[in-house]
Amino acid sequence: MSSSPDSGVHETVDRLFERRVEPVNQILANADNVARACHAVSRRFHEGGKLVVFGNGGASTDAQHVAVEFVHPVIVGKRALPAVSLTSDVATVTGVATGSGEGLDEVFAHQIRHLADPGDIALGISTDGNCANVLRGLRESGDLGLLTVGLVGGDGGAMADSGIDHVLTARATDPRVVKEVHVTMYHILWELVHVFLEQPGALTSEVTA
């Protein structure tokens, strides 16, 4: 930035912006992982599956954001694909949380058991990869046969080593940056899924990069 009376503030502003660049470069460095996950997700959609998304706090609204991207694409001409957020129904979330005896830990696993089908895709979003209810929801999903995808940050936390089919990691330590990168990653996920669905042959071949 140009000089000013308070260069300290400008250094801070520069640092805040620069902090956002590296994690996006990390997505590029892991493009093959992202592409493999998108390919697997597109296959499930092709076979009639739906996307089931969940997370806590900021990630709960990310879950709703992902779902609407698929159900009502903002890009004209893209087909709608079935997707549902497990964070949108306050009655169900609070009912399970207060009635299960396990608080919030069971809210996603319970809904997966009763709303999901084995051919579906489960997408769990967690900033640090350690949220118990997201982990439990993904484990339940895997046990039932759903394709499991984790969107995490930092070193992936417990999700990095928990048998999830595809773990996509925003390698930043600042949770705000992780959340910002997650938005980029699920927009890429949405777009690449459509690329695979629209390319004849792409769904039967393996994706290597």
Ligand SMILES: O=C(CO)[C@@H](O)[C@H](O)[C@H](O)[C@H](O)COP(=O)(O)O
């Ligand atoms: O960071 C924010 C808001 O930006 C919080 O709402 C945050 O999402 C909540 O603390 C979540 O409970 C964190 O869960 P997780 O993403 O680490 O799994």
